[in-house]
Amino acid sequence: MSVEITSPRFKDNAKRALADGPLQAALSKVGPGFIGKRTAAADKLPEFDALRDSARDIKDHTLAHLDLYLERFEEKVKAAGGHVHFAVDAADARDIVTKICRDLGARTVTKGKSMISEEIGLNDHLSAAGIEPVETDLGEYLIQIRGEAPSHIIAPAIHLNKEQVEEDFRRVHTHLAPERNLSEPTALLAEARGELRQKFLVADVGITGANFLVAETGTSIIVTNEGNGDLTQTLPKAHIVLASLEKLVPTLEDVSQLLRVLARSATGQEMSVYTTFSTGPRRPGDPDGPGEYHVVILDNGRSGMLGGPLKEMLRCIRCGACMNHCPVYHAVGGHAYGWVYPGPMGSVLTPALIGIEKGANLPNASTFCGRCEEVCPVRIPLPKLMRHWREKEFERHLTPAPQRYGLAVWGFFARRGWLYRPATGLAMTLLSVLGRKKGRFAALPLAGGWTGHRDFPAPEGGTFQAQWRAQRAARNTRHANRDAKKDARP
Amino acid sequence: MPFSSPRNADLSPPRVGLFCTCLVDMIRPSVGFAAAKLLEEAGCDVDVPAQTCCGQPAFNSGDRATARALAEQVIAAFENFDYVVAPSGSCAGMIKAHYPELFTGEPDWTGRVDRFCAKVHELVSFLVDVRGVTRVDAAYDGTVTYHDSCSGLRELGVKDQPRALLASVEGLTLSEMVDADTCCGFGGTFCVKYPDVSNAIVEKKAANIVASGADTLLAGDLGCLMNMAGKLQRQGRPVVARHVAEVLAGMGDAPALGEPASEKAP
Ligand code: SF4
Numbered sequence: 039m040s041v042e043i044t045s046p047r048f049k050d051n052a053k054r055a056l057a058d059g060p061l062q063a064a065l066s067k068v069g070p071g072f073i074g075k076r077t078a079a080a081d082k083l084p085e086f087d088a089l090r091d092s093a094r095d096i097k098d099h100t101l102a103h104l105d106l107y108l109e110r111f112e113e114k115v116k117a118a119g120g121h122v123h124f125a126v127d128a129a130d131a132r133d134i135v136t137k138i139c140r141d142l143g144a145r146t147v148t149k150g151k152s153m154i155s156e157e158i159g160l161n162d163h164l165s166a167a168g169i170e171p172v173e174t175d176l177g178e179y180l181i182q183i184r185g186e187a188p189s190h191i192i193a194p195a196i197h198l199n200k201e202q203v204e205e206d207f208r209r210v211h212t213h214l215a216p217e218r219n220l221s222e223p224t225a226l227l228a229e230a231r232g233e234l235r236q237k238f239l240v241a242d243v244g245i246t247g248a249n250f251l252v253a254e255t256g257t258s259i260i261v262t263n264e265g266n267g268d269l270t271q272t273l274p275k276a277h278i279v280l281a282s283l284e285k286l287v288p289t290l291e292d293v294s295q296l297l298r299v300l301a302r303s304a305t306g307q308e309m310s311v312y313t314t315f316s317t318g319p320r321r322p323g324d325p326d327g328p329g330e331y332h333v334v335i336l337d338n339g340r341s342g343m344l345g346g347p348l349k350e351m352l353r354c355i356r357c358g359a360c361m362n363h364c365p366v367y368h369a370v371g372g373h374a375y376g377w378v379y380p381g382p383m384g385s386v387l388t389p390a391l392i393g394i395e396k397g398a399n400l401p402n403a404s405t406f407c408g409r410c411e412e413v414c415p416v417r418i419p420l421p422k423l424m425r426h427w428r429e430k431e432f433e434r435h436l437t438p439a440p441q442r443y444g445l446a447v448w449g450f451f452a453r454r455g456w457l458y459r460p461a462t463g464l465a466m467t468l469l470s471v472l473g474r475k476k477g478r479f480a481a482l483p484l485a486g487g488w489t490g491h492r493d494f495p496a497p498e499g500g501t502f503q504a505q506w507r508a509q510r511a512a513r514n515t516r517h518a519n520r521d522a523k524k525d526a527r528p
Numbered sequence: 529m530p531f532s533s534p535r536n537a538d539l540s541p542p543r544v545g546l547f548c549t550c551l552v553d554m555i556r557p558s559v560g561f562a563a564a565k566l567l568e569e570a571g572c573d574v575d576v577p578a579q580t581c582c583g584q585p586a587f588n589s590g591d592r593a594t595a596r597a598l599a600e601q602v603i604a605a606f607e608n609f610d611y612v613v614a615p616s617g618s619c620a621g622m623i624k625a626h627y628p629e630l631f632t633g634e635p636d637w638t639g640r641v642d643r644f645c646a647k648v649h650e651l652v653s654f655l656v657d658v659r660g661v662t663r664v665d666a667a668y669d670g671t672v673t674y675h676d677s678c679s680g681l682r683e684l685g686v687k688d689q690p691r692a693l694l695a696s697v698e699g700l701t702l703s704e705m706v707d708a709d710t711c712c713g714f715g716g717t718f719c720v721k722y723p724d725v726s727n728a729i730v731e732k733k734a735a736n737i738v739a740s741g742a743d744t745l746l747a748g749d750l751g752c753l754m755n756m757a758g759k760l761q762r763q764g765r766p767v768v769a770r771h772v773a774e775v776l777a778g779m780g781d782a783p784a785l786g787e788p789a790s791e792k793a794p
Contacts, residue, residue, distance in 0.1 A: 052725050069710075365711045369728040403722050405715025405729070406588060407678040422629075425588060432590030441721065445586060449594040452580040453601065459578070466554045477788035478761060487720030491727035492758030495555060495786030502548045502557035506564075506576045 043392055045376030048399035055370040064197050065371050068190075072362035075306025076413065083302065093299045094417045096292045097284075097353035101344060107253040107286045108335070114256025118318025120331035128158035131336050135160060135245065135278055136167050138332055142275055144169055144242035148234075150260060150267035151175040152247030153191055153356065154280040154336055156378045157391070160245075171245075172237045174266040176230055183210045189372030191379065192304050192358040197371050200226065234266070244270040244328065248281035249355070250296065251333065254289045257317040258333060261300065261310045268314050276330035277316065283335050284352040296355060299415035304357040339391050347426050351386050353416040360410035360420060366403055375400060382410035386423040394430055401427035463501045470499030544572040545609035547602070547623075547648075549616045550581045551750040552771075556785065559750060562777035563615040563651050569777075570659040577605045582614075584622040587630070588716055596630045603627075603644050611658070612648045615773050616749045617680015618716075620650040625683045650680050651773055652748055656689035663696030666778035671701045673742035674772065675733070675756065676709040677749040690748060690772050697775060705740035707733075714755035730759045738765055744784070745769040757785045 044051055055061055080086045100107055112122040125131035131154075139147060147164060149155060149171055161171045161182070173182040177195035181188055183206055188194030195203075204220045207229055220226055246267050248258040258279040260267045271277040287293050301307040320327030343349055361367040361381025372380030377397075379387050385404060389397030401424035410420045431437055437445075451458040473479050473496020481489045488494055544567050548560040560576070567574045583598030602623065606612045614620040624645045631637040655661040674694065680686035687709075694702055713719060713729025720726075733756055737745050745760070745767055747753050757769035768784035783789045 049722065049724070052722070056724055056728050069707075365713065365729045366722075366725055369725050403718075403725065405678070405711050405713060405718045405726075407711035407715070408682040409678070409711070412682055425590065428588065428590030429592055430590070432592075437590065441589070441717070445589050445591055445594070449586055449591065449598075452583075453594070453597050455578050455580050455601070458580045462550075462554050475788060477783065478758070478786035480762070485720075487723040488758070490723055491762065492730065492755065493761040493786055494758060495754055497555045498557055500557065502553045502560035503576060503578065505557050506548075506560065 043377050043396055045388060045392070045397050045399055048374060048376055048403055051374035051376055052370040052403075055374045060199055060202065061197050061371055064199055065368055068196060068362060069368050072305070072359075076303060076359060076362070077306075079302040079306040079308065083298075086299070086302065089295060089299050090415050090417055093296050093355075093415055094353060096287065096295060097355075097416050100286055100288055100292075101284065101349065101352050104283065104286065104344065107288055108283065110253040111251055111256055111286060111333075114254070115318065115331070115333055116256075118256050118331070119321070120256065120318045120333065123332060123334045125334055125336045125338075127338050128336075131158045131280070131334055131338075132160060132163045134334050135280070136163065136169070138276060138278060138330075139164070139169050139243050140167070142242055142330075144275075146170045146172060146237065146241045147243045147245055148172050148174050148237055148241040148270045148274065149178070150244070150246035150262065150270040151178050151194070152245065152280050153188075153378060154247055154282055155245065156188060157282075157338065158280075158336065160280075172234070172241070174234050174238070174270050175262070176227065176264060176266075179230055179234065180206065187373065187378065189380065190358060190361060191356050191381075191383075197373065238269045238273050241270075241274045243276045243278060244272075244274040245278045245280060246271050248279050248285050248333075249300065250287045250293050251279075251281055251285045251335075252287055252290055252293055255317055257290070257315050259293060259316075260314050261297070261312070262314070263305075263307075263311045265312050268312060271314070271316060271328060272326050274328060276332065277319070277328035279316070279331075279333040281333065281335055283337055283340055284354070300355055300357055303359040303413065303415040343390055348386065348390055348423055350418050351383070351390070351423055353418055354383055354387070355416060356383075357415055359413045359415065360418075363409045363413050365405060365407060365409075382420040382424070383418075386418075386420055386427070389427050394427055394434070395436065398427070398431050398436055401425075402431075459501065459503060463504050466497040466501055467499055470497045472496070474499075541571050541573040542610040543608075544574050544611045544613050545606040546574055546576045547579060547582070547606065547612055547614040547619060548576060549614055549619045549750065551754070552615060553579075555754070556750055556771065558779060558782050559615050559771040559773055562771065562773040562779045563613070565777045565779070566651065566655060566664070566773060567613060569665075570655050570661050572611070572659070575609070579605055582619045582622045583630075584619065584626075585716055587622065587626060592630065599623075599627050599630050599641075603641065607640070607644050610647065611654065612644075613651050613654050614648070615651040615771060616751075617650045617677050617684050617686050618749050618751060620648055621679035621683035624648045625679075650684050650686050650748065652690045652693060652776070653680075653684060653686045656692060661693065664693050664776045664778070666696075666776055666780070667698035668700040668744075668775045668780045670699070670744045670780075671703050671742045672744040672746050672775070673703050673705045673737055673740040674708060675705070675712060675737075675745060675747040675752060677747050677752045678711050680748050681709055686748060690746075690776075693776050694746070694772070700775070703740045703742045705736040705742070707736055712752045712756050714752045716751065719755060726755075727759075730755055734759045734763060734765065737767055743767060744775075744780075746772045746775060748772050750785075753785055761786055 180195040189197040250259040319331040367381040385400035478493040583595040587595035713726040
């Protein structure tokens with residue numbers, strides 16, 4: 039994949055996505071698929087909400103003492119015979135990985151699913167260094183042969199349909215019989231498995247991500263449904279784990295709590311099919327395992343978020359629930375967001391990693407419906423954090439001029455009620471008279487964003503406040519007259 | 529009596545400040561009158577102090593200073609009431625859930641703001657949860673579907689209350705739409721900043737509304753209603769839209785949102 043950033047063109051990306059028939063068909067399944075499963079899984083577990091609280095607390099505690107846990111993790115990995123590398127940024131991480139591969143004379147690298155690999159643009163870099171990266175997660179494999187980026191953090195190829203996959207397989211797997219039947223999903227799966235099997239056997243290095251890094255034991259944990267991760271990390275000479283620093287968790291006990299909310303929030307499973315713990319390289323007497331075990335811990339701007347207004351974002355366990363429940367994601371899909379992380383979590387994280395100048399669209403492209411926060415297993419207040427970015431943007435005068443100007447004019451009036459009330463009264467009377475016949479407007483000057491797609495109702499006429507006061511005044515006069523009459527009686 | 533409230537026996541009626549909201553003030557004053565009527569029927573003494581906006585557009589656009597200035601204005605205008613009630617989950621949610629954030633780190637304000645926010649409610653949940661209203665004296669001849677507006681639902685827990693009161697409206701049938709609690713795509717300024725995305729979202733909503741078979745769409749927020757009604761009207765659908773307060777107050781015979789007055793004339 040490439041890490042070209044198209045977030046500044048979000049509007050164009052979205053327009054294209056909305057006009058893309060196959061994409062829309064694929065997206066229409068995201069909500070119904072994920073939402074029902076997550077709800078059912080959450081409903082079945084009475085302590086689910088309590089677990090979310092403790093998941094939040096575990097992450098908060100870890101982040102508050104991150105230096106301590108990083109140190110302990112490093113010690114434990116070393117004690118188990120492994121290596122820990124700290125990477126300041128993407129380039130640093132790429133260089134570390136490439137050097138490990140070169141030192142081993144690696145030609146082929148198998149890869150389990152890793153968003154950090156996407157974040158640092160590892161595949162392009164490895165290819166350029168003459169090392170062939172092979173994605174072994176089915177979804178990642180599909181997008182790799184298409185030269186695309188993932189469109190979802192746990193279901194990278196969710197934007198594709200079966201027909202597109204068949205077409206790609208016929209295009210790429212030219213050594214197979216052209217007349218083979220690929221109409222069933224199982225046939226596609228079998229073909230991918232067959233292709234990947236050979237790669238597992240020849241790979242020199244296996245690279246995986248990590249869902250968690252456990253400080254007390256120096257263990258990295260991956261959670262998968264395909265088992266590809268296990269083959270990726272046990273068969274080759276070396277296993278490289280790519281993880282960002284917020285993946286740290288103090289103890290195995292903590293991990294077991296987080297695992298209980300992770301799969302339920304992600305796919306509605308109680309547990310994923312495989313949960314694999316790796317601690318160090320193969321020990322004498324072990325039946326299998328890699329000869330070398332490396333953990334590359336990436337910062338890439340995250341340590342700057344610690345203790346700041348965005349710190350809660352570092353609790354994220356990458357379950358994908360926020361995008362699965364997001365109306366904007368459902369409408370445009372992941373690629374429209376223009377970089378590695380889509381949906382609500384991307385709208386908060388992306389500007390932190392690539393800068394608000396490039397990422398400004400993302401925190402703005404939200405209706406603030408709040409459903410992401412409602413389902414996030416670690417209770418990240420995503421809308422609040424998106425609003426933080428809007429504030430930064432506003433402070434730095436990055437807000438588009440017409441919007442800024444409109445807001446200023448409105449704010450001027452709204453702060454001066456004595457001006458606001460007559461002005462709105464006048465405007466509404468005018469609109470009401472103009473729209474009386476039809477009851478609504480199909481077009482209005484300066485309101486094209488609205489009337490391009492929907493009608494605008496004609497106001498009833500006169501503001502509520504003016505009418506209320508007039509009615510109250512009339513009532514008071516009536517009462518006064520009545521009282522006066524009463525008093526006048528002899 | 530159209531309601532039964534244990535607290536009705538209280539000595540003096542509670543004084544309620546009606547925060548009418550900008551949209552009701554400008555576009556559809558009848559919602560304000562419906563709200564006042566419901567509040568009075570629930571034994572409240574209603575007044576409408578001079579007001580402008582709760583500040584949400586500024587807050588959500590990142591203009592905290594303006595939002596804070598408007599919040600101060602709202603607090604000053606309303607803090608002497610026993611309760612502050614708005615016919616909108618969005619505006620009530622802005623005040624109740626977000627005003628405290630606007631004054632963080634200002635010890636002179638925090639206590640005052642917290643006390644104020646505790647008095648703020650969305651209309652229908654106030655009637656049911658605070659005033660103990662269990663039924664209304666209203667009739668509506670039609671099948672309605674109810675959209676759960678996001679802020680009311682997620683910030684204030686408004687979900688069962690409107691349905692409970694609608695169940696007591698004579699002649700009214702409630703037909704739930706699929707995904708009633710999914711956003712309609714309005715999102716305040718979102719709908720004009722990202723019109724294409726907003727349109728895609730409201731198109732799905734409109735399809736669900738139509739599929740419910742209802743002839744009337746109800747919701748507790750005028751912004752969402754304008755968005756959905758505008759889409760339904762643009763598509764030429766025979767579904768009209770009203771604020772839930774109008775129907776609960778027995779004022780459901782006025783022209784619906786965006787419909788001409790003449791249509792209803794004999
Ligand atoms: S922000 Fe929350 S819901 Fe979204 S991916 Fe992260 S943990 Fe999951």
